[in-house]
Amino acid sequence: MSQVFEVVGSVFVVLGALVFASAALGLLRFPDTYTRISAVGTAGGVGMALVIVGALSLQPTVPDAFKAVAIIALQLATSAVGSIAIARSAYLTGTPLYEPRFDELAEESDPDEREEARLAREERETPRDVE
Amino acid sequence: MSWVTWPVRIVGLALWFAKEIVVSSAAVLRDNFTPGQNSTPGIARLETRCRTDLEITLFASMITITPGTLTLGTDVVGDEQTRVLYVHGMYAADADALRAELRVMENKVLHAVRREGARS
Numbered sequence: 711m712s713q714v715f716e717v718v719g720s721v722f723v724v725l726g727a728l729v730f731a732s733a734a735l736g737l738l739r740f741p742d743t744y745t746r747i748s749a750v751g752t753a754g755g756v757g758m759a760l761v762i763v764g765a766l767s768l769q770p771t772v773p774d775a776f777k778a779v780a781i782i783a784l785q786l787a788t789s790a791v792g793s794i795a796i797a798r799s800a801y802l803t804g805t806p807l808y809e810p811r812f813d814e815l816a817e818e819s820d821p822d823e824r825e826e827a828r829l830a831r832e833e834r835e836t837p838r839d840v841e
Numbered sequence: 842m843s844w845v846t847w848p849v850r851i852v853g854l855a856l857w858f859a860k861e862i863v864v865s866s867a868a869v870l871r872d873n874f875t876p877g878q879n880s881t882p883g884i885a886r887l888e889t890r891c892r893t894d895l896e897i898t899l900f901a902s903m904i905t906i907t908p909g910t911l912t913l914g915t916d917v918v919g920d921e922q923t924r925v926l927y928v929h930g931m932y933a934a935d936a937d938a939l940r941a942e943l944r945v946m947e948n949k950v951l952h953a954v955r956r957e958g959a960r961s
Binding site: 729732735736739740741742744745747748749751752755756786787789790791793794797798801807808809810811812813814815816818 | 862866869870873874878880881882883884885886898901902903905906907908909910911912913914916927929931934935936
């Protein structure tokens with residue numbers, strides 16, 4: 711029986727690591743801020759959950775099971791809310807989308823305000839000449 | 842009777858969500874491991890039927906956790922206090938397709954979270 715737990719645990723840990731690896735690949739390959747945030751948000755939630763379940767299965771005890779449930783619930787919630795906060799601030803500071811097919815948020819938000827934020831951001835990012 | 846089925850519905854939501862993550866992960870991974878970009882990104886506006894902060898927070902979080910979709914923000918509009926979500930999607934052909942996808946999830950979430958259940 712313990713061997714079953716060991717195999718299942720190892721499989722989950724490896725799956726979780728693979729989710730992190732694919733998110734890292736996504737960070738490199740996805741074209742803009744929003745798609746990259748999406749990749750990281752998923753890895754932070756799903757990848758962590760898989761690794762925790764795997765670790766629990768490798769050393770299963772009842773107290774640890776309760777801890778694992780708490781960890782997964784908190785991790786999923788905070789990862790999601792954190793991603794939303796980053797994405798929201800990215801949009802508010804005027805970060806452009808990569809080749810958007812449709813953007814119904816732009817129709818609602820003030821274009822001047824976004825343009826202003828974009829210009830301010832660009833000015834911050836432009837390296838100044840060192841005297 | 843709704844008290845009896847409530848926990849069952851919540852577990853059902855968790856299982857359905859796990860399946861959904863696997864399915865949409867596959868789409869993202871396929872794009873990731875093949876050359877070029879197949880994504881058709883965009884932002885859709887979704888008028889939800891969520892009535893409480895808990896419902897909208899859970900729904901927005903689940904959208905973000907699902908690979909390929911990302912919540913950008915929320916708003917409350919109109920006299921009926923309709924809660925609106927702005928969602929960034931990577932693989933939906935247009936805004937209506939993305940909305941249709943999200944509607945399915947919304948129905949599942951509301952049906953599980955509300956004790957009396959919810960029918961679309």
